[in-house]
Amino acid sequence: MINNTAEKLPTIAILGGTGKEGPGLAMRWATVGYPIIIGSRKLEKAHATATRLNEKLSIDSITGLQNNDAACQADICVLTVVATAHQAALQGLKLGLKGKILVDATARVEFRDPKPPKPPSAARIAQDMLGPETKVVAALQNVPSHLLKQNLGATIDSDVLVFADDKTAASEVVKLVQAGGMRAYYAGDLDSAIVAEGLTAVLIQMNKYYSVKTASIGINGLDV
Numbered sequence: 001m002i003n004n005t006a007e008k009l010p011t012i013a014i015l016g017g018t019g020k021e022g023p024g025l026a027m028r029w030a031t032v033g034y035p036i037i038i039g040s041r042k043l044e045k046a047h048a049t050a051t052r053l054n055e056k057l058s059i060d061s062i063t064g065l066q067n068n069d070a071a072c073q074a075d076i077c078v079l080t081v082v083a084t085a086h087q088a089a090l091q092g093l094k095l096g097l098k099g100k101i102l103v104d105a106t107a108r109v110e111f112r113d114p115k116p117p118k119p120p121s122a123a124r125i126a127q128d129m130l131g132p133e134t135k136v137v138a139a140l141q142n143v144p145s146h147l148l149k150q151n152l153g154a155t156i157d158s159d160v161l162v163f164a165d166d167k168t169a170a171s172e173v174v175k176l177v178q179a180g181g182m183r184a185y186y187a188g189d190l191d192s193a194i195v196a197e198g199l200t201a202v203l204i205q206m207n208k209y210y211s212v213k214t215a216s217i218g219i220n221g222l223d224v
């Protein structure tokens, strides 16, 4: 469904958007009208991913830039670099992320031996590194990349826990995630985001046990 209203949607940069998780998010938001910038360490790789996704959707609103340029040009940034590069990637992005919301999707879990990580949460580490001028919001840790790529434009069966110290930033991210076809709920502060990272370890073990790639979470009892 394309957004035809007069409202100007924010530009979303997906930093490290060339891997497994980033492209599904990019396609979901592009499908409903958000301008998307794919970020990469390499400009050519960012361009190649943007071109591939545009062709898939028959659109031209996805562009590609190096991560820092992508952050500078976006209104909201989403971090989907491989979890082992989380802190290294953030080092170079501090200036570009100033004054912005950073949605941190990082779940520091090894696929081969999935175990819940120890606190502090990746998002708390990000917030401490970036300082108060960036509002870090943790979200999307429990949404498998395979699910994101299915039924673009339709709601997927996955609930998203959204964590932030700043509830206004959290509300904006809840709306963004909902626009991408997921249910989303505020779930606590950045320290609590360690639970979402741990849940990713649980979901990977369930995927392996049940031979699927799409295990996700659902929340009951909220009338919102």
Ligand SMILES: NC(=O)c1ccc[n+]([C@@H]2O[C@H](COP(=O)([O-])OP(=O)(O)OC[C@H]3O[C@@H](n4cnc5c(N)ncnc54)[C@H](OP(=O)(O)O)[C@@H]3O)[C@@H](O)[C@H]2O)c1
Binding pocket: 016, 017, 018, 019, 020, 021, 022, 039, 040, 041, 042, 045, 046, 079, 080, 081, 082, 083, 085, 088, 089, 105, 106, 107, 108, 109, 140, 141, 142, 143, 144, 145, 146
């Ligand atoms: N995969 C999932 O189903 C899933 C689900 C929920 C959350 N997540 C989280 O989302 C994040 C991305 O996961 P993914 O599976 O998409 O990862 P991925 O495909 O392994 O990697 C994503 C991107 O990270 C970038 N990268 C690799 N090494 C880097 C480095 N040293 N410095 C900076 N960037 C580097 C690469 O981009 P360039 O080479 O283009 O720079 C790569 O395309 C992780 O934190 C993961 O926990 C993943």
